[in-house]
Amino acid sequence: MGDVVSSHLDESRRGMITAQTRDVMKQFGKLYEQQYAVALFNSVRYEIEGGGGTQPQLLHRKDPLAGHCIFSGSLYQYLEETRKWRSRFVSVANSYALSLYENQAAHDRGLQSRVTINCAGYKVLSSMEEYMDLINNSLPDVKAKVGTSPFIKLDNKFPLILWHPYARHHCFCVMTEKEQKKWLAVLRDCVRHSNNGLPEDCIVQTPAFTDSVRLYRQAKGHYGTWDMMCGAPPQILANLVMETLHPQLRHVIGPRLKGKMQQRQRNWMLICAAAYKQVLAQTSSQYEALTEACEAQRAQLDARLRTDMDQIITSKEHITNKIRALVLPKAEELLRTSIQPYINSILEALMEPTSRGFSEVRDVFFKELVEISKNSLNGGGKEKVGEQLERLSMLAFHPVKMQSCYEKMEQLNLEGLQQRFDVSSPSVFISRAQILMREQMDNAVYTFEQLLQQALGAQGQDDVCKSIQKCQDRVLKKYDYDSSTVRKKFFREALLQIIIPYMLQQLAPACTPELPRFQELIFEDLSRFLLVENMYEEVVLQSVTKEIMMAVKEAAVQRKHNLYRDSMILTSSDPNLHLLEENPPVDWAAKFGGEEPDGPVSSSGEGRASGRRRKQVVSMIHLDDVPLPYESCLEAPGVELIPEEDGQSFDSKEEDGDEDEKSSEDPKTPDSVNAIRGLINPVVEVELSAPEEQVSAVSSGTEATKGLITMEDGLLEEVTHVTTVVDNHSKKSPQTILQKLATIKKLEAEDEENKENPEEEGEEVAVDESPQLSADSSSQNDSGFQSLSLGEPLPIKADLREEEEPTASPTQVEVHLV
Secondary structure (H helix, E strand, O other): HHHHHHHHOOOOHHHHHHHHHHHHHHHHHHHHHHHHHHHHHHHHHHHHHOOOOOOOOOOOOOOOOEEEEEEEEEEEEEEEOEEEEEEEEEEEOOOOEEEEOOOHHHHHHOOOOOEEEOOOEEEEOHHHHHHHHHHHHHOOOOOOOOOOOOOOOOOOOOOOEEOOOOOEEEEEEOOOHHHHHHHHHHHHHHHHHHHOOOOOOOOHHHHHHHHHHHHHHHOOOOOOOOOOOOOHHHHHHHHHHHHHHHHHHHHHHHOOOOHHHHHHHHHHHHHHHHHHHHHHHHHHHHHHHHHHHHOOOOOHHHHHHHHHHHHHHHHHHHHHHHHHHHHHHHHHHHHHHHHHHHHHHHHHHHHHHHHHHHHHHHHHHHHHHHHHHHHHHHHOOEEEEEEEEHHOOOOOHHHOOOOHHHHHHHHOOOOOOOOOOOOOOOOOHHHHHHHHHHHHHHHHHHHHHHHHHHHHHOOOOOOOOHHHHHHHHHHHHHHHHHHHHHHHHHHHHHHEEEEEEEHHHHHHHHHHHHHHHHHHOOHHHHHHOOOOHHHHHHHHHHHHHHHHHHHHHHHHHHHHHOOOOOOOOOOOOOOOOHHHHOOOOOHHHEEEEOOOOOOOOOOOHHHHHHHHOOOOOOOOOOOOOOOOOOOOOOOOOOOOOOOOOHHHHHHHHHHHHHEEEEEEEEOOOOOOHHHHHHHHOOOOEEEEEHHHHHOOOOOOOOEEEEEEOOOOOOOOHHHHHEEEEEOOOOOHHHHHHHHHHHHHHHEEEEEEEEOHHHHHHHHHHHHHHOOOEEEEOOOHHHHHOOOOEOOOOOOOOOOOOOOOOOOOEEEEEEEEEO
């Protein structure tokens, strides 16, 4: 494998990759330095003049996942090096990175993970057919024949594949459909979170970066939305480089690949992943140097801005008016003929799934609160209420419970509009809406927690249900208002993302050549903060903003979307509520008298090993119909679990119990060393009663002996040891005990022969009163072996002989004297 990569990515090609990456970063660096100064100007101006916007009603939690991990469990990974499947323990930390360990013990000991996967840019696939379609399209000159089997041999029907257009692919599989569904939800949540890698609180760096990427792509002729605008800035820049480098490498290397079709596909994947790794390392280091250089100048630029702010604003307005006179007539004509007829249809396509998704968020939140109220009314106890409130705290970050909300948004369909407005796919809008759903859910949960804590502090814990219902009503009203505000903002931004690139592309031939002459109107000392191209785009933006605002305002009147009108502003409700935002998170388990099962939440300074003590958001999967060593999701010790179906927990336990009884006769793999030893050396337990005068000299212990015993199935088992356990009773030798057992069995045999003779009834009673052996099939018979204990009588051979006969494995007999 290494030879394939090194032969095609030799020193000359790696040098070409380095040079092309350096060239892209140089062009991007110039744009970033310009946009950084503009973003700083906008930030300082907003700070001085103040900004509008309505104040949210719900509280916002700063670090909701502190002290938590998302998920952990075991699954099988396909290793490209050996082309085999290996079991791996996977831990999903609160950073949503996948850490793969050799096993759970390595994770618990805090060892270094074998692989850490950042899911930004990946796509989660659940079938080999989807994967092979993408693989077959990776090399256009290599076409698979119909019915060609994939080069990855899948031993079961439940794959989980992380596919990336440039980076290395990761193939996993699990044993059951239930596991696959949970892992799919977790992995998709990891991708969703990792794609959202640009922090919104960086009010200078983030706008500067996004505008620089957009301007760079527009200079290359790409005006539409970009699916690979995902991840942290170095990853986005690596995708930017690969956007042009990937086709070049495919054109040069593709025809040189040798071997069968599957081998060429595999080799191309490895080569592409190696090239992407090299590009990512280079973009990471160069972007870090670029940001450090810009941050070093920030204090100086900030001082100049605050000194010359009035002059900069006046100059900008003067130049903007001149640009508007040039651009506005053309923009209005384009808007009237090519855009305005489609605004309502675009908006309707966006609003339907988005409104259903936010409505589902409200329903999920409401159902959780109803379950808590029911439990408090039904006398579930304060500890149970504390457990449910603890689960509620992480509801927004539970991908399985939130899946029904996310699925509503995945129904977004912009077909027919994508080609016209150069929208590559609706995934950009779907991911953004899903992130907003999660934020609103967490805000609602956090607000409810703070209000409930305040109510319980004032009224006490005597009537928890009443307090819950009051807080629930208040939070739902606030959620309705905030979700309306967030959705309207999302609709406006989505329309701008679709329309503005299209307008810029259509206006470019007529307007772009005229822009350089406006640069002469800018004073040289102000040229760092005023860029003609930015002012031109602002004019185009203003030309369409009015139409978009009117369309969203008209949509708010329709009741089916459950949007508040702009005139409805809840400015004075709960004026002191936001004071609660600074309160620490509520520990409901401690407040209601519960105890932390995992101990205190560890701090970051306790090392990697402390991660296993963190609370876990998503519970493990335990399947009764799968043998334990082959289960792919094992419950990790020291982890707090959150079941997915709280209301069905008791019913599921009863059903699981019935399934256990039905499946107890099925062969299963032993799940411990003791169980395996029990299969190799079965133990027969017998209780014998004896007079006190006969057991005075007997003591407990194990002695080796030889003999044979007949099991229930008629096979002979060799007896190797006899263990005597005495409770203040006499001692007998192993041979004496075996003779006693043989005598008992002999009496039983005679009793069976004389069943029809009523005169032997007394004998039968005597046998029934004597100790008997029984089969215990609850633990051993499912593996083909049987052990014996008290219960139904089993046949034991009357004559225990010392000579060897064909028998099963040796048996130990444990005798209890009572």
